[in-house]
Amino acid sequence: MSIAIRRSPDWYIWRTTNEGDPKGGVVFASTKALMAKAFQAASKPYTQITKSLRSNLPNVRSRTDIVSPRLCNDAISRLAPSLRKHEGCTIIEINPGIGLWSSKVHDIVRPSKHILAEPPSSPFVPHLEALTKPQDSRYHLVDWPQLDAWEPDRYVAEGLLPALDPQPSKEPNRSILFLANTTAPTYHQHQSSISRIHLKLLLWASDIANGASFHIGGPVRMLLWCPEKDVTSILPRTIRYRSKLSLLLEMTCQIEEVVGSDESVSAKQKKRDQVIELDSGHRVAKQMQELGIIVPAGRETELHKQVKETIAQMESNGVGRKPGQTAIRARGWHEELKELKERFKDVELPRTKEGRRKKILSNVSSEILHDPKFARFLELERNLKHVQKRTGLIEELLQEQARIDALDLEAHAPNIPERQRTTALSEIEQKKTALHERLDNLKGHSTRDEYEFFRHDRKAYATHPPLLMWDHRSAEPMKAYKEEFYPEKPLCLLDIQPRHPLPYPLTGAELLFFRMLTTTIWQNGGDNLTVLDRIAPGAFNAVTPKVPSLTDPTRGGERDIHDLPIRRLTPEMAYGLTKAWLDWPFRPNLGDLIHRGSLINDAASDGGSIPPRGYPRVSDG
Numbered sequence: 001m002s003i004a005i006r007r008s009p010d011w012y013i014w015r016t017t018n019e020g021d022p023k024g025g026v027v028f029a030s031t032k033a034l035m036a037k038a039f040q041a042a043s044k045p046y047t048q049i050t051k052s053l054r055s056n057l058p059n060v061r062s063r064t065d066i067v068s069p070r071l072c073n074d075a076i077s078r079l080a081p082s083l084r085k086h087e088g089c090t091i092i093e094i095n096p097g098i099g100l101w102s103s104k105v106h107d108i109v110r111p112s113k114h115i116l117a118e119p120p121s122s123p124f125v126p127h128l129e130a131l132t133k134p135q136d137s138r139y140h141l142v143d144w145p146q147l148d149a150w151e152p153d154r155y156v157a158e159g160l161l162p163a164l165d166p167q168p169s170k171e172p173n174r175s176i177l178f179l180a181n182t183t184a185p186t187y188h189q190h191q192s193s194i195s196r197i198h199l200k201l202l203l204w205a206s207d208i209a210n211g212a213s214f215h216i217g218g219p220v221r222m223l224l225w226c227p228e229k230d231v232t233s234i235l236p237r238t239i240r241y242r243s244k245l246s247l248l249l250e251m252t253c254q255i256e257e258v259v260g261s262d263e264s265v266s267a268k269q270k271k272r273d274q275v276i277e278l279d280s281g282h283r284v285a286k287q288m289q290e291l292g293i294i295v296p297a298g299r300e301t302e303l304h305k306q307v308k309e310t311i312a313q314m315e316s317n318g319v320g321r322k323p324g325q326t327a328i329r330a331r332g333w334h335e336e337l338k339e340l341k342e343r344f345k346d347v348e349l350p351r352t353k354e355g356r357r358k359k360i361l362s363n364v365s366s367e368i369l370h371d372p373k374f375a376r377f378l379e380l381e382r383n384l385k386h387v388q389k390r391t392g393l394i395e396e397l398l399q400e401q402a403r404i405d406a407l408d409l410e411a412h413a414p415n416i417p418e419r420q421r422t423t424a425l426s427e428i429e430q431k432k433t434a435l436h437e438r439l440d441n442l443k444g445h446s447t448r449d450e451y452e453f454f455r456h457d458r459k460a461y462a463t464h465p466p467l468l469m470w471d472h473r474s475a476e477p478m479k480a481y482k483e484e485f486y487p488e489k490p491l492c493l494l495d496i497q498p499r500h501p502l503p504y505p506l507t508g509a510e511l512l513f514f515r516m517l518t519t520t521i522w523q524n525g526g527d528n529l530t531v532l533d534r535i536a537p538g539a540f541n542a543v544t545p546k547v548p549s550l551t552d553p554t555r556g557g558e559r560d561i562h563d564l565p566i567r568r569l570t571p572e573m574a575y576g577l578t579k580a581w582l583d584w585p586f587r588p589n590l591g592d593l594i595h596r597g598s599l600i601n602d603a604a605s606d607g608g609s610i611p612p613r614g615y616p617r618v619s620d621g
Contacts (some may be wrong), residue, residue: 063181063183064485067098068480070484075258079495080108086221088112089109089174090113090114090160090177091114092117092176093115094179094180095117096124101225102128102131105223109177111177113140114139116128116142118143120144125141152213164216176220177223180200182197182226197224208252208502222496225491225492228490234249236470237468238272239457239460239467240567244522247569247571254496254499256474257492258495260480261479261480276458277303280466284473284475293474295476296478337380337381340377340380347374400435401435401455402458409554411424412554412559456568459556517577528561539587546583548576549576
């Protein structure tokens with residue numbers, strides 16, 4: 001069976017043909033029937049449809065679009081309770097593509113107006129025009145350039161939106177629902193690859209804080225399809241990938257990943273301690289059970305599967321927000337070793353190094369000894385023992401750090417007697433000195449880097465509430481497959497809802513200096529806040545004492561501020577630093593900072609940020 005496509009003035013017609021049937025099968029002309037029937041009719045539907053679209057729509061390669069009705073239905077089922085609050089609103093949709101996702105959201109929201117914004121000469125326009133033809137259609141198709149589609153003034157000028165109230169409102173604006181697909185390729189500037197979604201979200205979050213653009217009448221919700229690789233810094237799952245963009249988003253938005261992909265946490269990326277991941281997943285599983293949220297069959301991520309398998313074990317072992325046993329992170333060769341162990345299960349290997357080769361030679365047949373797979377088996381066995389030894393050492397160091405942290409919390413208890421506080425602080429210093437000596441004597445940098453990686457992730461998770469927005473999710477994302485998109489690239493659906501009210505409101509001038517501060521310090525993300533002195537001499541000693549949360553362990557800080565890395569700054573700390581900077585009488589003026597280049601390389605610092613509106617990039621020097 002095969003699928004053929006021929007172009008029609010108003011839509012694309014898909015014809016299924018069977019071998020031995022020269023007349024062909026049924027012709028499907030409607031957009032909805034196109035996907036639903038074609039997927040059922042073809043033996044390899046995604047492959048056939050992809051080939052057909054590639055030949056008929058060559059320009060579609062610049063954007064990835066959802067082509068799976070089932071995925072749309074599953075996502076709508078998850079979002080339906082909250083989407084019904086927007087009933088009768090105006091939907092603004094950027095890059096609607098073939099209109100499949102558009103029609104699903106349209107049916108549940110029943111908007112008064114649904115604006116479809118496609119770029120000029122888009123190959124999807126014929127699809128979308130079919131939606132606007134009925135007399136009672138509430139769809140409005142506009143072929144504007146991308147920059148115009150993201151500006152509310154154009155909609156007001158065209159009569160598609162009423163004049164927006166210039167008085168900013170703190171209440172959420174449910175009269176507008178924003179949909180977007182930002183899967184266009186990245187572009188290159190200043191030797192850095194900048195993601196389009198990072199650019200848009202930075203301005204979107206800034207506009208929420210300022211009550212500007214679409215948010216003049218109140219903050220607006222957005223449902224966003226974006227490439228899975230961009231979610232890493234938007235909704236990081238580990239401190240390592242936390243950026244100044246994610247910090248600004250944490251201050252202004254609550255983001256839920258509705259649809260995701262296991263590829264977004266691929267083996268190429270660092271993962272958190274598995275104990276933390278399972279504990280976080282356990283909490284989410286309980287919450288999903290209370291809310292009656294069920295992940296559809298086939299949509300469970302690997303993490304959700306692991307959580308379901310280990311819930312009983314976690315409860316019996318009492319795993320909670322405290323140091324646990326560091327799990328060995330999955331590596332690509334683990335599966336290979338598992339297969340080789342099964343293959344050579346009858347071969348008994350000695351447990352000690354002494355006489356190892358002699359014993360292997362005496363107990364193993366010549367055929368096995370000359371098998372290249374056996375040599376690989378021995379190599380991987382050595383790798384595993386090395387990893388186990390290093391993991392045990394890291395866990396031992398982490399447990400010692402946990403004891404220091406516990407003493408730190410005890411020393412900062414509000415009603416602790418002064419004598420007991422002094423004793424605790426003295427013991428802390430002794431333990432820290434001994435721990436640092438052990439760390440300094442470690443061979444190589446990888447073990448210490450791994451220790452620091454796990455340590456800061458555990459500290460971030462132990463903060464109340466947890467630092468990462470990922471740990472605030474109300475449900476696990478549903479797994480999508482790359483075959484459900486064309487071209488076949490995994491996408492994620494993010495539900496971005498503005499915080500109400502803003503926990504740390506910033507005025508226009510404060511937000512500008514916030515951006516300047518975070519841009520500069522994040523260019524040195526592995527360092528501590530002493531990088532403030534690179535902005536202005538003396539800034540570190542003048543500004544940081546004004547922010548008590550930096551040295552308060554109960555609020556995510558460190559008693560020794562030099563132990564606090566940039567990527568563990570909480571929104572409260574960043575807000576306090578901005579206020580303290582503006583209160584510092586000797587701070588440089590904004591013009592001097594721009595001239596020195598403090599606002600340059602904004603994108604390079606975290607892969608997706610740009611200078612504030614109105615300030616162009618400047619070169620070094």
